[in-house]
Amino acid sequence: DLQDPYYTLVSFHSLYRLICMAVVRHHRLEDKNHTVAPTLPIIGNLHQLGQLPHRSLWNVSKKYGPLMLLHLGSKPTLVVSSADVAKQILKTHDLAFSDKPALTSLKKIFYDLNDVLTLPYGDQWRKLRSVFVHDCWVLNTNTQVNTRVKSFSPVRDEEIRFLVDKIRSRCDSSVNLTDTFVSFTNDLICRTAFGTKRMSETEHGKKFLEAMDAAVGLVSKITVGDFVPWLGWINRLNGFNAELDRCATRKDDVMDAVIEEHLKVGPTGSGDNFVDILLGIYKGNTPGVSIDLISVKALILHPTVMKKLQDEIRHIMQEKQHITDEDIRKMQYLKAVIKETFRYHPTIATFLHKSREYVNLIGCYDIPPKTMVMINTWAIGRDPSYWDEPERYMPERFLNSTVDIKGFDFQLLPFGAGSRICPGIGFAETSIEHTIANLVHKFDWALPDGMKGEDLDVTEKHGLSLRKKLPLIVVPTSKC
Numbered sequence: 001d002l003q004d005p006y007y008t009l010v011s012f013h014s015l016y017r018l019i020c021m022a023v024v025r026h027h028r029l030e031d032k033n034h035t036v037a038p039t040l041p042i043i044g045n046l047h048q049l050g051q052l053p054h055r056s057l058w059n060v061s062k063k064y065g066p067l068m069l070l071h072l073g074s075k076p077t078l079v080v081s082s083a084d085v086a087k088q089i090l091k092t093h094d095l096a097f098s099d100k101p102a103l104t105s106l107k108k109i110f111y112d113l114n115d116v117l118t119l120p121y122g123d124q125w126r127k128l129r130s131v132f133v134h135d136c137w138v139l140n141t142n143t144q145v146n147t148r149v150k151s152f153s154p155v156r157d158e159e160i161r162f163l164v165d166k167i168r169s170r171c172d173s174s175v176n177l178t179d180t181f182v183s184f185t186n187d188l189i190c191r192t193a194f195g196t197k198r199m200s201e202t203e204h205g206k207k208f209l210e211a212m213d214a215a216v217g218l219v220s221k222i223t224v225g226d227f228v229p230w231l232g233w234i235n236r237l238n239g240f241n242a243e244l245d246r247c248a249t250r251k252d253d254v255m256d257a258v259i260e261e262h263l264k265v266g267p268t269g270s271g272d273n274f275v276d277i278l279l280g281i282y283k284g285n286t287p288g289v290s291i292d293l294i295s296v297k298a299l300i301l302h303p304t305v306m307k308k309l310q311d312e313i314r315h316i317m318q319e320k321q322h323i324t325d326e327d328i329r330k331m332q333y334l335k336a337v338i339k340e341t342f343r344y345h346p347t348i349a350t351f352l353h354k355s356r357e358y359v360n361l362i363g364c365y366d367i368p369p370k371t372m373v374m375i376n377t378w379a380i381g382r383d384p385s386y387w388d389e390p391e392r393y394m395p396e397r398f399l400n401s402t403v404d405i406k407g408f409d410f411q412l413l414p415f416g417a418g419s420r421i422c423p424g425i426g427f428a429e430t431s432i433e434h435t436i437a438n439l440v441h442k443f444d445w446a447l448p449d450g451m452k453g454e455d456l457d458v459t460e461k462h463g464l465s466l467r468k469k470l471p472l473i474v475v476p477t478s479k480c
């Protein structure tokens with residue numbers, strides 16, 4: 001859950017807060033550069049993030065506009081809720097905004113910001129990203145599937161078959177779809193990363209997944225020390241730093257054991273997992289993403305869409321059981337469902353960037369270096385300037401649309417865009433398409449006890465990725 005230590009701080013100084021509230025500027029402020037939201041002393045606008053920052057910031061933007069300046073503690077933060085402004089940042093001024101904020105949890109979990117996701121822009125980042133793009137799973141913004149992504153197809157197909165068999169064994173009874181997807185996603189990613197089948201069932205795998213689950217929780221927490229540095233002692237006092245240290249140690253212990261095991265056994269020669277690929281690069285032998293399956297959840301809530309998708313897939317497949325890449329290319333409604341799900345239920349609600357230099361944005365806003373930028377993709381997906389009836393889940397909007405998810409259409413950014421676009425986009429896209437197609441093709445889905453979609457509690461839970469607060473329980477029925 002979101003940690004709000006600044007609330008503790010303000011509550012502790014209750015009298016001081018009353019004084020502060022008396023001097024809050026209630027009117028809208030305009031300086032020569034930004035629309036500025038009013039602030040409280042010390043914490044600035046931290047109190048306005050709330051439990052679900054993407055929704056809170058969306059509401060604030062309705063008053064102060066799609067480009068507004070907040071002060072999260074001492075950190076000036078530009079909040080973007082418009083596709084036009086997002087394009088300026090992620091395309092026109094891509095390199096100027098290509099750094100990532102150096103938050104405490106990110107530095108600890110990601111080796112002092114030395115991984116491809118958080119490393120500051122420069123020669124080292126370009127070299128590391130090149131390894132991912134050319135040698136691992138990775139970037140696929142063209143119409144043809146990346147060769148490396150294709151090489152993981154057998155692994156993906158086997159894991160999907162295992163998932164289908166697992167669900168089939170529970171047919172006509174209640175299934176916790178949330179836990180089932182978590183287990184499937186972890187096994188698929190860990191197998192492509194480490195080459196280990198059913199890693200979630202091994203000792204190493206359980207420890208690794210526990211550590212990563214803890215890491216995700218810690219990274220998603222807002223800590224007062226990141227935004228008010230002189231109050232960093234609160235992170236030590238409340239145990240956050242100690243918990244972060246323990247998590248990093250557990251993760252490193254598992255990673256060291258996995259690498260040592262691969263070094264002893266030696267590469268398989270097939271290059272079917274990241275560890276062998278990267279060890280091969282390290283030895284000079286090689287030339288120079290959670291998969292979010294929330295689409296199925298969305299389909300459960302919209303049975304008419306589910307029926308239409310089932311009709312398309314079953315018409316294309318006829319008597320065939322194995323779904324191929326060629327079959328997927330024919331499933332236009334499937335692609336529309338996935339795009340609409342990314343618009344309506346984005347996995348990552350906000351992307352964080354940081355400016356590297358002075359930038360004149362849109363010809364009139366001067367942005368200084370080290371300004372944090374929050375791009376609210378959730379809010380952009382609900383902008384009526386780009387979407388008719390944005391609060392309605394309607395995949396048909398994409399059937400005759402050229403809008404895609406590959407980072408060129410800034411009103412739909414599930415993987416980000418520009419130099420910092422998610423490097424696993426190709427792997428994620430094909431895996432989601434094949435998994436959804438198989439589950440919809442092979443099963444009918446219903447809610448237990450005659451429940452309807454409108455009866456479900458769809459309250460969100462904030463984290464590194466956006467999820468339902470409560471698990472989704474369904475009843476599958478086998479159709480083939």
